[in-house]
Amino acid sequence: MPNTAKSDSLRSTQQAGAAFLPIHDVLVDIRSAINQQSQLIIEAPTGAGKSTALPLAMLSWPEINGKILMLEPRRVATRNVAQFIAKQLGQPVGQDVGYRVRGDTNISQQTRLEIVTEGILTRMIQHDPELTGVAVIIFDEIHERHLPTDLGLALALEVQQSLRDDLTIIAMSATLSGLSLSNVMPDARQINSQGRSFEVQHQYLPCPSQQPWLVHMARVINDTVNDASLAEYQLGSVLAFLPGKGEINKLARLLNERLDSSWLICPLYGDLPPAEQDRAIGLTEPGKRKIVLATNVAESSLTIEGITIVIDSGYRREASFNPKTGVTRLGLKRISQASAVQRSGRAGRLAPGYCVRLWSQEEHGRLRKVDEPEISLSELTSMALDCANWGAKSFSELSLLTPPPAIHEQVAWQLLQQLALTDPQRKLTSLGHEAYALGCHPRLAHMLLKAKHLAHAESQPQLCVLACVLAGIIEARGLPKKGADIHHYLGEALHGQIKQQVRQWQQSLGVSGSVQNAISQASTRDVSYLLALAYPDRIAKARGQDGFLLSNGTGVVIAADDSLAHEPWLVVADFQETQGRNAGQVYLAARFDDRLFNDELKALVTQQVQGGWDEVKGRFFAEKQTKIGQIIIKTETGIAPERAQITAALLEQVRVKGLTILNRDDALIQLQYRVELARFYAPEHNWPCLTDAHLLASLSDWLGPYIEQVNSLAALAKVDTYGLVKNSLSWQQQTLLEQLVPTHWLMATGTRAPITYQMPLDENGHFYHSDAEQGRALLSVRLQEALGMAQSPSILQGKMIVTMALLSPAQRPLAVTADLASFWQGPYVEVKKEMRGRYPRHLWPDDPVNTVATKFTKKKTPGL
Structure with missing residues (x-):
């Protein structure tokens, strides 16, 4: 049992120390800076009080004539920070201090400080670009580099530059390492604050190779809290970092088997109900100690009372967007060194702390320095819709801290155009304006608005209500496990948060009707049609033992015992790609009625004549293919190939078999080598690239125009390939090449x-x-x-x-x-x-x- 007197002493120390924070030492500098300029960067390590003491002090500064908005990267921290500051004022939340997160708002007319999640600010700016009544925007924990933070900062900077030169923007971070704030805020005043933390002792205990790491973590926690040699650290509670909800629940079961009833096991993750979050965050009752099992929501911003020991798994669940499949891949990744520092620092808030890292010290040195920003990893369709609504046609028009991968942005704009939310010039269509107003993912917005049109045009209000139900299920977190068939989850819309969301969408769309009736009348045709409106690229056809092929060309699989496993057609609402698997795993789908191709979804069907080379018969062929994306629905043969198809087939043969099927003699090979040497040693002459890879990638340019009379592979092998490639060089370059090489x-x-x-x-x-x-x-x-x-x-x-x-x-x-x-x-x-x-x-x-x-x-x- 812990020493109760010492534990109570620790509680008293923490409560008394709340008024003395390092940020107080620089409040005068911050206030002076705000009076002199409109941009400020504050670097304040963990424990400085920047998230609480600073906004609390700013409420008393009369020169701030308007509302203060402070962005927090997570909902848990948003509520917690608002409650803490309101408590310092002796008020309930919702008076001078309030908060706004999606689906939960607690503010009033007198609210002067709003703590909001990041996406809320973007919506506020889009709704009112002048941010009427707002005097200061504070971006807290900006080093976490969440996508909504990057976008919100870019929009706020544009508002400040073009509409509100009196608006003050403050960027706050525990560390400026790896941040390029000076690029987008070059004139900002920078102020540094000291942190408030005690020394933390680090221990490295990597998991034995033959043992599951969660079992190892449970043993380490048990050993740490019972090790008499660590008594000086056992006055407080334990914070354990894990990658996700699943690992938290498994570890909780393992610990309950090992520890007695004096320990409280408190999960902490984003989907947890507020009451359970408060239980994990707040102080424990005297004589009790707790073990908080948290995701990286506890890494920064959020203060968890009484922590003196941290056990760090060293893992985080990282989502990375795959532009080829249009889906986000989840993977278990090692954290960065910066995250490891943030996590261990949680043990040193109140007294000397102890941190166990479940990896080796040698591996620690090989960890990446900082985490990649979300904008480099995320799907960007919603951001592209934000961009279009703002009037920008490219992300490059915004002052972003980091530019996104070009292919990610391209895929996002393509999807918006496919859904008819933007036109080819990337301007919002009328449907796009309505979609943005709904505030959900563009895919779901497209489904809801199309269903609304049907409700009015064809008197089918129940179809629109069903669309609201499907959207609610798709957006919901923590659904019970009932297989992949979305029909099994329709009843979830009759209660809880999904019911509330469905009702909100009904109000936004102006459609009434009974949710119960819409569910009971839902047919396979209706459900599959609506889902296809949101996911036209995820209509899937069975391909034997290999699962299904999506219309975007991606392969997916479904559990063999699932009720949908043997269906000929599906439409997939949710699937995930994971490391080590060749095909994505389907988690939410519906049977698809392929008769829709003849009517409601005929616009998705394309027909094209495809030519090729028949290896067996040694001749060219052509066939008419009826397709939905990459899926071939029907094929008609016996069509005479056209000239363009023969040329395309010849080029494809070269791509597949390589340059060796051409007349690639020694002269051509020597030319390639000579030009490559010239490119390396004399690059100032702008030599073209003639490597094999480049020649294969550019066949249509240098070979295509010269094989219009070629009708066989034998004739193709006689083409003067050397001459064609040599002509890639200008006459001056050919002369210079002979001189140099x-x-x-x-x-x-x-x-x-x-x-x-x-x-x-x-x-x-x-x-x-x-x-x-x-x-x-x-x-x-x-x-x-x-x-x-x-x-x-x-x-x-x-x-x-x-x-x-x-x-x-x-x-x-x-x-x-x-x-x-x-x-x-x-x-x-x-x-x-x-x-x-x-x-x-x-x-x-x-x-x-x-x-x-x-x-x-x-x-x-x-x-x-």
Whole structure:
């Protein structure tokens, strides 16, 4: 049992110390800065009080004439910070201090400080670009780099620059490491505060290779709280960091088996009800200790009372968007060094702390320094809709801390256009404006609005109510496990948070009707039609034992015992890709009625004539394919291929089989090598890339226009490939190439000795672009013709020494050297001794450097 007196003393220390925070030392500087300029960057480590004491102090500054908005990265922290500050004022939440998160608002007319989650600010700016009544915006914990924070900051900066030069923007972070705030806020005043923390002792206990890491973590927690040598750290409670809800629940069961009733096991994650969150965050009753099992919601912003020990799994669940499949892949990833510091710092808030890291110290040194920002990993469709509503046609028009991957942005805009929410110029359509007003994911907004149109145009109000039900289920968190069929979850819309959300959407859409009736009347056709409106790229066709093929070309699988496993068609609302699996796992779907292709969804169906090469019959063919995305619904054969299809089939054969099916002779290979060397050593001349990979990628440009009369693979092999590739160079470049990287070297005897270029090859026989410096120029010539040369020749304006292959009179190799001067002084002596007897009629002088070169025998050489 813990020492109760010491525990109570710790509680008193914490309560008394709440008024003395390091941020107080810089409040005068902050206040002065706010009076002088409109942008401020504050770096304040964990425990400084920036999230609580600073906004509390600002409420008393009369020069702040308006409301203060403070953004928190998580809902749990938003509620907690608002409650703490209100308590300091002796008020309930909702008076001077309030909060807003999605689905939960507690503010009033007198509220002067609003704590909001990040996405709320974006909506506020879009609704009122002048932010009427707002004087200050504080971006707290900006180092966490959540996507809504980056977007909110970019929009706020634009508002400040164009509409509200009196608006003050404050960016606060525990660390500025890895942040590029100075790029978007170059004129901001920076103020640094000290943190308030005690020393934390670190212990590294990696998991044994044969043991599950959760079992190891449970044992470490049990050993740590019962180890008598750690008594000085056992005055408070324990905070354990885990990647997600599933691991938290499993660890809770393992700990309940090991620990007695004096311990409270408190989960803490975003979906937890507020009352249970408060239980995890608040102080325990005297004589009790708790173990908080938390995700990274507890990493920053959130103060959990009484923690002196941290047990860190070192894992986080990281979501990364896959643009090829249009879905976000979840993976278990190691945290960054910055996150590890934040987590361990939680143990040193009140007294000296103790942190156990479940990885090795050597591995710690190999962890990435900081986490990647969400904008580099996330799906960006909602952000693109925000961008379009703001009037921007590209993310580059916004002052973002980090630009997103170009392919992620491209996929987002393409989906918006596919859903008819934007036009080809990336302007919002009328449907897009309505979709943005709904405030849900663009896919669901498209489904809801199309259903609303049907409700009015075809008197089917129950279809719109059903759409609200489906959207509520798809957006819900923590659904019970009832298989993949979404029909099994329709009843969840009759109670709880889903019921509330369905009702809100009904009000927004202006459609009435009984949810119970809509559920009871829901048919497979109706459900699949509505889901296809949201997920047209996820209509799926069975492909035997290999699961299903989505219309976007992605393969997915479903549990073998699921009721949908043997359906011919599905429409998939939710699937996840995970590390180590080739196909995504379906979690939510519905049977699909393929008769919809003939009527309601006929706009998704395309027809095209596809040509190709039949390997078995050795001829070209063409067929008419009826498709939904990448899925072929029907094929009609016996169609004569057109010229464009034959050309496309020829190019595809080259792509599949490689350049070897063309007339790729030595001259072409040498040209590729020579140009690559020129690109490496003389890049100022803008040489084109002629590597195999580039030529294959650009076949349509350099080969396509010249095979319009080619009708067979045999004729294709006779095309002058060398000439076509050479014409990629301008006349000036061809002339310069011969000067810099010649094919021959003019010897003193008049012989044009050939130079062969060599490059290192990969396992597929392609040369490495990055290894051009390892290439070699090999000049082959009879030794007698090299007489009189003191040094090896050089090319590329002296940047590359030519290697000489010196041949016997019978054209046999005698020596290979890139240092001719050393060869004459050393190895040549032995060569001379051996060759004089074998080729007595040829010249083997004792002083080769001062001997005139010859290509004749001694008898025909003048002067001999």
